[in-house]
């Protein structure tokens with residue numbers, strides 16, 4: 375609001391100066407140009423007065439119209455400029471409250487574990503449980519902090535990719551092996567069907583991370599006993615990777631926002647403990663850096679399919 379008002383005031387001042395200059399120079403022009411064409415001096419003066427009056431009202435009218443237009447445009451412009459900043463601020467606020475909550479929980483669990491180990495440490499069994507549970511929490515926190523760092527590097531344009539030709543079917547096989555323990559822990563099956571020789575120019579580490587975020591989401595939202603299906607096929611000069619789960623799907627209200635940093639659907643708070651809401655934002659950036667696209671289709675109650683399309687490496 376203040377920005378818009380300032381803008382309008384500056385324009386008004388400029389208009390006033392221009393109008394005064396125009397008014398006085400025209401008025402002087404009129405009185406010097408009409409000389410001699412009138413029967414009497416009185417008639418001439420009356421004509422000049424009328425014309426100058428006319429001129430004044432016209433200038434005022436045009437000024438008024440310009441001011442109204444400029445105020446409207448200024449207000450709209452200010453709102454448009456500020457909206458992304460405001461949204462960013464809200465997202466950061468949301469993140470700070472989520473992150474402090476989510477970092478406090480693993481810390482509390484670890485503290486309890488350490489106390490158990492200290493008190494009953496003589497029994498090897500208790501100690502082992504306490505240690506492995508703490509290690510899990512450390513992994514969770516590590517992933518959150520890693521995501522936060524990556525996103526700030528992306529924002530600062532410091533995250534760099536190194537491209538080489540990579541076989542995506544091998545990359546997918548690697549991802550699935552890495553995700554098996556998580557899937558097994560949730561009693562979720564993992565199926566991959568990938569065509570051979572899907573060579574793409576990509577940064578293998580980053581692309582692996584991008585796809586792993588999607589696969590992790592699929593596993594975390596899958597009901598136990600169901601299977602996450604991953605398929606990769608060549609479609610013309612691109613490769614399409616589809617990741618399908620039979621989870622609860624994504625709410626229509628959430629769908630437009632899931633790629634925003636820090637955004638998390640409400641119902642994921644429990645399955646996604648240790649999730650920062652940054653996964654898909656990072657995935658989006660990585661896919662974009664590969665000239666790829668990512669689409670999500672989801673039907674509540676039926677499941678979610680995430681489709682990533684990447685250009686294949688041309689014959690070199």
Ligand SMILES: Nc1ncnc2c1ncn2[C@@H]1O[C@H](COP(=O)(O)OP(=O)(O)O)[C@@H](O)[C@H]1O
Nearest residue numbers: 591592595632638639642649650651653654678
């Ligand atoms: N396969 C899926 N099924 C249901 N909801 C999903 C799925 N993938 C993503 N989402 C929704 O998108 C949100 C953002 O995902 P993401 O960026 O990975 O954040 P996080 O997993 O840390 O919550 C999730 O909080 C969840 O609401």
Ligand SMILES: [Mg+2]
Nearest residue numbers: 591649653654
């Ligand atoms: Mg996630």
